[in-house]
Amino acid sequence: MSLTTRLCAVLLLVSSSSAEILNKSWWNNTVFYQVYPRSLYDTNADGIGDLKGITLKLPYFVESGINAIWLSPIYPSPMVDFGYDISNFTNVDPIFGTLGDFKILVAKAKKLGLKVVLDLVPNHTSDEHPWFQKALKGDEKYKNYYMWADGKDKDDKTPPNNWISVFSGSAWTYAPSQKQWYFHQFDYRQPDLNFSNPDVKEEMQNVLKFWLDLGIDGYRVDSAVFIFEDKELRDEPRSYAAGATPRDYTYLDHIYTTDQLPTYELFGSWRKYLDEYADEHNQDQKMMVMEAYTSFPHTMQYYDYDVTPFNFMFIINVTNSSSAQYFKQEIDLWMNSMPKGDIANWVLGNHDNHRVASRYPGRLDQMTMLSMILPGMAVTYNGDEIGMVDLANISWADTKDPEACNAGIEHYAAISRDPERTPFQWDATKNAGFSKANSTWLPVNANYKTLNLLREKSHESHYKIYKTLAYMHRKEPALTEGSYRSFTANNGTVLGVIRNSGSRTVLLLINFKDDIPQQVDLSAEGLPPKMK
Numbered sequence: 001m002s003l004t005t006r007l008c009a010v011l012l013l014v015s016s017s018s019a020e021i022l023n024k025s026w027w028n029n030t031v032f033y034q035v036y037p038r039s040l041y042d043t044n045a046d047g048i049g050d051l052k053g054i055t056l057k058l059p060y061f062v063e064s065g066i067n068a069i070w071l072s073p074i075y076p077s078p079m080v081d082f083g084y085d086i087s088n089f090t091n092v093d094p095i096f097g098t099l100g101d102f103k104i105l106v107a108k109a110k111k112l113g114l115k116v117v118l119d120l121v122p123n124h125t126s127d128e129h130p131w132f133q134k135a136l137k138g139d140e141k142y143k144n145y146y147m148w149a150d151g152k153d154k155d156d157k158t159p160p161n162n163w164i165s166v167f168s169g170s171a172w173t174y175a176p177s178q179k180q181w182y183f184h185q186f187d188y189r190q191p192d193l194n195f196s197n198p199d200v201k202e203e204m205q206n207v208l209k210f211w212l213d214l215g216i217d218g219y220r221v222d223s224a225v226f227i228f229e230d231k232e233l234r235d236e237p238r239s240y241a242a243g244a245t246p247r248d249y250t251y252l253d254h255i256y257t258t259d260q261l262p263t264y265e266l267f268g269s270w271r272k273y274l275d276e277y278a279d280e281h282n283q284d285q286k287m288m289v290m291e292a293y294t295s296f297p298h299t300m301q302y303y304d305y306d307v308t309p310f311n312f313m314f315i316i317n318v319t320n321s322s323s324a325q326y327f328k329q330e331i332d333l334w335m336n337s338m339p340k341g342d343i344a345n346w347v348l349g350n351h352d353n354h355r356v357a358s359r360y361p362g363r364l365d366q367m368t369m370l371s372m373i374l375p376g377m378a379v380t381y382n383g384d385e386i387g388m389v390d391l392a393n394i395s396w397a398d399t400k401d402p403e404a405c406n407a408g409i410e411h412y413a414a415i416s417r418d419p420e421r422t423p424f425q426w427d428a429t430k431n432a433g434f435s436k437a438n439s440t441w442l443p444v445n446a447n448y449k450t451l452n453l454l455r456e457k458s459h460e461s462h463y464k465i466y467k468t469l470a471y472m473h474r475k476e477p478a479l480t481e482g483s484y485r486s487f488t489a490n491n492g493t494v495l496g497v498i499r500n501s502g503s504r505t506v507l508l509l510i511n512f513k514d515d516i517p518q519q520v521d522l523s524a525e526g527l528p529p530k531m532k
């Protein structure tokens with residue numbers, strides 16, 4: 001067969017002998033879409049997206065083939081880390097609306113057959129959370145909700161140990177009122193909760209229940225690897241990572257502050273709780289998908305506790321310069337290591353990483369096809385379906401991301417997460433149709449005049465490819481229940497994926513040599529040389 005474009009997917013009739021993939025829960029074959037609420041749609045002209053805006057756009061998700069949405073945090077927050085610093089776990093921040101707005105959103109989503117998943121941020125609170133405020137006043141009950149330790153020299157200069165925050169610098173901050181240090185994996189305004197305290201476990205289970213009672217379908221669990229730390233607070237060894245300075249997170253090997261066994265056990269207990277809840281209320285199983293940037297074995301370990309680890313391979317392991325062989329190797333590794341019958345997932349982007357169209361220049365459609373044709377759940381970050389790209393050159397003055405701000409004016413640009421968080425480009429009107437405000441919380445990408453949804457609806461476009469694939473992902477039997485096999489051809493120039501169910505087969509061929517057309521002999525793969 002000849003491949004004149006860089007990519008094609010072909011539906012043909014053929015039989016195959018590879019193993020069946022078993023269905024397990026509703027999120028199998030789902031097109032799972034991350035909404036970053038600040039940037040989706042602003043209905044009250046304050047330059048920031050809101051819940052009413054999301055509700056208005058629900059039909060757009062459905063018409064695009066998306067059948068589940070995950071909302072990044074909507075809870076009250078000082079917004080130091082844009083909602084990942086929560087000051088009340090059981091309400092909605094006024095910037096986004098009210099609990100009433102949320103109830104309307106869920107009711108409309110249900111009518112449309114869309115599942116709604118919320119971001120659960122158990123690792124830490126905002127320093128403005130009443131629990132932490134009480135802790136700072138020495139209230140013993142609430143002090144024990146957080147992690148405290150004496151400094152090494154019992155002074156206010158030497159932290160208890162060498163642990164480093166993900167956002168750089170010591171992971172301990174001195175609280176003069178307590179003459180002790182508190183621990184924070186992220187910003188000093190995000191103190192870590194102490195899950196060794198049963199009261200904290202109970203509080204968080206109540207949070208789980210609160211939103212389940214409002215009808216949600218599950219949780220994306222934030223910062224999953226960070227929940228428990230070594231009780232003895234042992235210093236972490238150096239990693240010797242190239243170029244890492246003593247302030248950088250990568251300077252240490254995080255053997256005592258990530259991936260601890262009690263963390264997995266906690267999630268196992270939440271899985272049990274969610275299952276019991278669903279049983280009791282006669283509802284579909286609740287999703288629990290974990291944000292865990294960690295080693296492969298530690299990633300797979302989540303499956304042992306019946307929760308789903310996000311698969312970040314297309315963000316972290318595989319890059320634009322990886323070979324077809326490497327893509328195959330990594331994809332197969334996931335498929336073969338995951339327990340049989342469990343559900344794979346393929347994340348193309350999120351609010352913490354550069355946009356897929358920027359990471360894979362000119363190859364967005366290939367990546368969309370791959371994520372939709374591989375078995376399991378396809379995960380899309382809002383805007384990636386129309387090929388939005390990172391906003392380049394955001395000035396230091398316009399920079400909002402705390403991680404970038406901590407890095408300082410010299411280094412912020414290299415790590416800032418603002419470029420992938422800009423407002424959704426709906427059309428060619430003011431602010432890309434996102435907001436009627438005079439300015440938006442992050443600048444709108446100037447390319448919106450030509451790169452926007454409305455335009456893509458009327459042209460050959462990334463969006464049209466996305467929509468076709470999203471539909472196939474959910475409806476085509478070869479994809480929903482078919483076996484999976486991958487191969488490379490033409491000396492590693494072409495990556496192939498074959499999905500088969502009975503008489504139906506979907507074949508995906510990706511040409512890794514940009515402009516050199518490939519002729520692929522498929523007889524070696526047991527496929528007929530001529531296909532419909």
Ligand code: GLC
Nearest residue numbers: 081084085186222223291352
């Ligand atoms: C997760 C979020 C990220 C946030 C961090 C701290 O990694 O995805 O945006 O900064 O947790 O809460």
